[in-house]
Amino acid sequence: MDNVQIEPAARKARRLPADLGILMVLVGVALVFEIMGWIFQGQSFLMNPQRLTIMILQVSVVGIIAIGVTQVIITGGIDLSSGSVVAMTAMVAMSFAQAAGYDRAVYPSLTGLPVLVPLAIGLGLGLLAGIVNGQLIARTGIPPFIATLGMMVTARGFAKWYTKGQPISFPTDGFAAIGNGALPVFIFLGVAVIFHILLKYTRYGKFTYAIGANAQAARVSGINVQRHLVKVYALAGLLSGLAGVVTAARAETAQAGMGMMYELDAIAAAVIGGTSLSGGRGKIFGTVIGTLILGLMMSGFTFLRVDAYYQEIVKGVIIVAAVVADTYRQKGRGKAGI
Amino acid sequence: MISERTQAAIDRFKSKADGPLLEIEGIRKEFPGVVALDDVRLSLRRGTVHALMGENGAGKSTLMKIIAGIYTPERGTIRLRGDEVTLSGPLDALERGIAMIHQELALMPYMTVAENIWIRREPLNRLGLVDHAAMARRTRDLFARLNIAIDPLTEVRFLTVAQRQMVEIAKAVSYDSDVLIMDEPTSALTETEVAHLFAIIRDLKSRGIGIVYITHKMNELFEIADEFSVFRDGRYVGTHASNEVTRDDIIRMMVGRDITDMFPKEPADISDTILSVDGLSLDGVFHDISFDLRKGEILGLAGLVGSGRSNVAEALFGVTPATSGRIRIDGQAVRIASPADAMKHGMAFLTEDRKETGCFLPLSILENMQLAMLQDQNVRLGFVEQRAVNRQCAEMRETLRVKTPSMDERIENLSGGNQQKVLIARWLLTRPRILILDEPTRGIDVGAKAEIHRLISRLAGQGVAVIMISSELPEVLGMSDRIMVMHEGHMTGILDRAEADQVKIMELAAR
Numbered sequence: 001m002d003n004v005q006i007e008p009a010a011r012k013a014r015r016l017p018a019d020l021g022i023l024m025v026l027v028g029v030a031l032v033f034e035i036m037g038w039i040f041q042g043q044s045f046l047m048n049p050q051r052l053t054i055m056i057l058q059v060s061v062v063g064i065i066a067i068g069v070t071q072v073i074i075t076g077g078i079d080l081s082s083g084s085v086v087a088m089t090a091m092v093a094m095s096f097a098q099a100a101g102y103d104r105a106v107y108p109s110l111t112g113l114p115v116l117v118p119l120a121i122g123l124g125l126g127l128l129a130g131i132v133n134g135q136l137i138a139r140t141g142i143p144p145f146i147a148t149l150g151m152m153v154t155a156r157g158f159a160k161w162y163t164k165g166q167p168i169s170f171p172t173d174g175f176a177a178i179g180n181g182a183l184p185v186f187i188f189l190g191v192a193v194i195f196h197i198l199l200k201y202t203r204y205g206k207f208t209y210a211i212g213a214n215a216q217a218a219r220v221s222g223i224n225v226q227r228h229l230v231k232v233y234a235l236a237g238l239l240s241g242l243a244g245v246v247t248a249a250r251a252e253t254a255q256a257g258m259g260m261m262y263e264l265d266a267i268a269a270a271v272i273g274g275t276s277l278s279g280g281r282g283k284i285f286g287t288v289i290g291t292l293i294l295g296l297m298m299s300g301f302t303f304l305r306v307d308a309y310y311q312e313i314v315k316g317v318i319i320v321a322a323v324v325a326d327t328y329r330q331k332g333r334g335k336a337g338i
Numbered sequence: 339m340i341s342e343r344t345q346a347a348i349d350r351f352k353s354k355a356d357g358p359l360l361e362i363e364g365i366r367k368e369f370p371g372v373v374a375l376d377d378v379r380l381s382l383r384r385g386t387v388h389a390l391m392g393e394n395g396a397g398k399s400t401l402m403k404i405i406a407g408i409y410t411p412e413r414g415t416i417r418l419r420g421d422e423v424t425l426s427g428p429l430d431a432l433e434r435g436i437a438m439i440h441q442e443l444a445l446m447p448y449m450t451v452a453e454n455i456w457i458r459r460e461p462l463n464r465l466g467l468v469d470h471a472a473m474a475r476r477t478r479d480l481f482a483r484l485n486i487a488i489d490p491l492t493e494v495r496f497l498t499v500a501q502r503q504m505v506e507i508a509k510a511v512s513y514d515s516d517v518l519i520m521d522e523p524t525s526a527l528t529e530t531e532v533a534h535l536f537a538i539i540r541d542l543k544s545r546g547i548g549i550v551y552i553t554h555k556m557n558e559l560f561e562i563a564d565e566f567s568v569f570r571d572g573r574y575v576g577t578h579a580s581n582e583v584t585r586d587d588i589i590r591m592m593v594g595r596d597i598t599d600m601f602p603k604e605p606a607d608i609s610d611t612i613l614s615v616d617g618l619s620l621d622g623v624f625h626d627i628s629f630d631l632r633k634g635e636i637l638g639l640a641g642l643v644g645s646g647r648s649n650v651a652e653a654l655f656g657v658t659p660a661t662s663g664r665i666r667i668d669g670q671a672v673r674i675a676s677p678a679d680a681m682k683h684g685m686a687f688l689t690e691d692r693k694e695t696g697c698f699l700p701l702s703i704l705e706n707m708q709l710a711m712l713q714d715q716n717v718r719l720g721f722v723e724q725r726a727v728n729r730q731c732a733e734m735r736e737t738l739r740v741k742t743p744s745m746d747e748r749i750e751n752l753s754g755g756n757q758q759k760v761l762i763a764r765w766l767l768t769r770p771r772i773l774i775l776d777e778p779t780r781g782i783d784v785g786a787k788a789e790i791h792r793l794i795s796r797l798a799g800q801g802v803a804v805i806m807i808s809s810e811l812p813e814v815l816g817m818s819d820r821i822m823v824m825h826e827g828h829m830t831g832i833l834d835r836a837e838a839d840q841v842k843i844m845e846l847a848a849r
């Protein structure tokens with residue numbers, strides 16, 4: 001220490017905390033919509049609590065998935081299966097959640113079950129899908145992209161096969177309550193807090209970052225890399241299952257087409273939030289903000305009555321811009337670009 | 339008759355030809371929180387080797403990266419062959435005739451040796467596609483000129499660290515540059531390869547190439563360098579001809595005080611056998627290795643690069659488990675199938691390759707240091723006992739004098755020697771009973787080296803059994819109670835401290 005010259009002024013000026021940076025992006029996006037709102041609509045965008053609640057509600061499900069995906073990406077992997085697992089778990093959970101006496105139920109003899117049953121089945125199925133992902137990756141060594149791509153197709157197929165394409169409806173009040181009001185938002189934030197603690201303060205978290213930073217060094221440092229990866233993918237699957245249950249409960253129906261492209265929104269939220277696709281870097285806080293940025297954009301475009309087609313185009317551009325910005329942030333730290 | 343103007347031009351040209359090849363002045367470079375260089379200068383003449391000396395973190399690599407166009411300095415001028423230049427990037431520097439061999443090797447593991455060397459300069463055939471035959475031929479020519487025996491078509495990941503180093507050297511030479519920068523090129527080489535490298539350097543020198551050579555090894559300075567410059571804490575201390583100073587002078591310039599280089603092992607109570615290895619083999623790599631290791635003992639492992647020293651260590655630690663043979667710890671036969679198994683038996687293993695199997699580059703110093711110690715004693719219900727861990731890490735940082743503004747700094751931003759210290763700390767923090775060290779003082783400056791030797795010696799005094807691999811014979815001789823020598827995967831002898839000397843070891847190592 002004694003030999004190092006520290007210049008506090010230079011230091012503060014140069015190094016903006018990454019958390020603050022992403023928060024400023026969120027504020028920036030909000031302000032842009034606010035200003036555009038006054039110009040084009042003659043009203044405030046932000047001063048409308050109802051709109052903001054709906055906005056967060058809409059992205060909670062993607063947010064829940066994004067949290068699981070974030071930790072997968074931190075290990076240097078990817079999970080493409082989450083959207084399909086949402087559909088699969090929504091279908092299966094819903095089939096055990098149908099109201100008593102509903103005669104066109106999937107299992108007419110199993111209606112009116114307590115809410116714990118479909119909840120446990122949904123979570124369990126998600127967990128199982130995650131374990132299969134993890135085992136495939138850990139045991140066969142195939143790239144996560146391929147393993148989870150397989151699961152993505154399989155789970156979607158399963159969801160369609162399950163009722164031969166028929167939607168499943170009429171849940172018990174207890175099940176529907178899971179999606180009631182702002183509960184999904186609290187579930188999302190609760191999960192975020194749990195995983196923030198998990199990644200930051202536990203050995204599980206330290207190992208997750210280490211594997212993404214350098215898997216070989218992680219192994220030599222005594223980490224059972226394969227076993228740990230199974231855990232990481234399993235938890236991601238569990239969260240997809242939770243997202244599936246919440247989706248079904250909120251819609252009070254389940255269809256095989258649910259959760260379409262959610263995996264990409266989730267990955268986008270993580271990446272916008274500063275998680276590095278090359279592994280070893282990322283935070284739940286960033287992902288939550290990234291999710292909110294996505295939500296804000298969707299809700300803002302709707303508010304400005306921007307055509308849905310344009311929305312997709314702009315969304316794509318913004319995702320790429322976020323990654324480019326992140327790359328520059330990396331270089332700004334004094335690393336050479338070679 | 340030549341006009342006055344022409345005459346002036348000729349004079350200018352002449353003075354340029356005689357003047358320094360590379361001259362830099364007033365360089366300043368800051369990183370967030372650190373001034374790495376301040377008002378630094380250097381002058382390199384044609385056909386000479388100019389050594390850079392200084393403690394870990396003195397700014398040597400940073401200065402070289404500026405010359406190689408990787409960093410842009412905040413202030414200062416660079417004059418190349420008399421003309422002031424601004425380098426826009428590494429490619430620009432290469433085109434102007436400045437090539438650099440980095441401290442951390444940077445070859446692409448899944449590409450062949452030839453592809454690595456000629457990257458971006460691949461010979462093309464008539465269809466505009468890469469002409470692999472021509473590329474291999476060129477590589478063979480280059481290797482023949484440099485006397486290197488590596489097959490151009492092997493993938494780099496199959497090469498040893500020393501072989502990779504030779505490939506890096508060949509690659510840098512292949513640019514036919516005027517200025518060649520070598521950042522600790524010998525830290526992974528044994529004496530035979532060092533001699534080989536020096537032969538190459540002498541040849542380059544005779545062709546008028548100027549070489550900047552960074553090293554922590556004093557004897558190399560006297561052997562190969564014509565002059566040297568010393569840096570301390572990012573500042574320029576002075577330049578001298580290497581034949582007009584003594585090693586003590588240099589150390590004083592580097593650290594500002596006197597220091598003993600090698601710390602001979604303190605006598606320790608060598609007691610019961612803790613590790614006993616019997617007929618250990620890994621097919622095609624090493625064969626029939628047997629030895630006993632006792633508490634408090636330091637067993638040196640010597641041999642040329644490629645003799646299987648590191649492979650034996652990797653097998654003991656379960657990185658690449660042996661295919662046959664027996665390992666017993668405290669008299670009990672054990673199965674070590676992974677590093678996690680080895681750690682359960684109280685083993686620790688500092689690997690040779692900091693980049694591949696050591697550092698978690700995107701993570702902080704703290705995260706890097708604490709990782710291996712997150713076993714049961716520092717974790718409760720899955721939660722890391724961060725306060726206790728932080729305290730131990732902070733102590734280790736003091737002991738090893740890791741030079742950094744903060745433990746939250748990314749390890750990537752540390753100087754090479756300081757990274758090495760963090761990795762040593764990582765393993766010492768696990769409180770091992772059996773400590774395996776592969777090139778522990780690689781890239782570490784003289785002062786810190788003595789400190790690390792003393793630390794190892796003190797651990798042995800406390801009953802830790804140590805296996806130490808080192809390419810530096812004086813280090814092996816100074817530290818070890820016994821020395822096991824290997825040659826091409828076979829054990830050729832075990833020497834006691836009293837009977838061991840350089841000649842005996844070299845005889846056993848070369849056979």
Ligand SMILES: Nc1ncnc2c1ncn2[C@@H]1O[C@H](COP(=O)(O)OP(=O)(O)OP(=O)(O)O)[C@@H](O)[C@H]1O
Binds near residue numbers: 335392395741750
């Ligand atoms: N990219 C970076 N970001 C922040 N600090 C850096 C960066 N690169 C180097 N430094 C700091 O600059 C100082 C000089 O580092 P440098 O790598 O030049 O040392 P060195 O003399 O080569 O040491 P060594 O002998 O250990 O290789 C160190 O304090 C280091 O931590």
Ligand SMILES: [Mg+2]
Binds near residue numbers: 753754
């Ligand atoms: Mg260096």
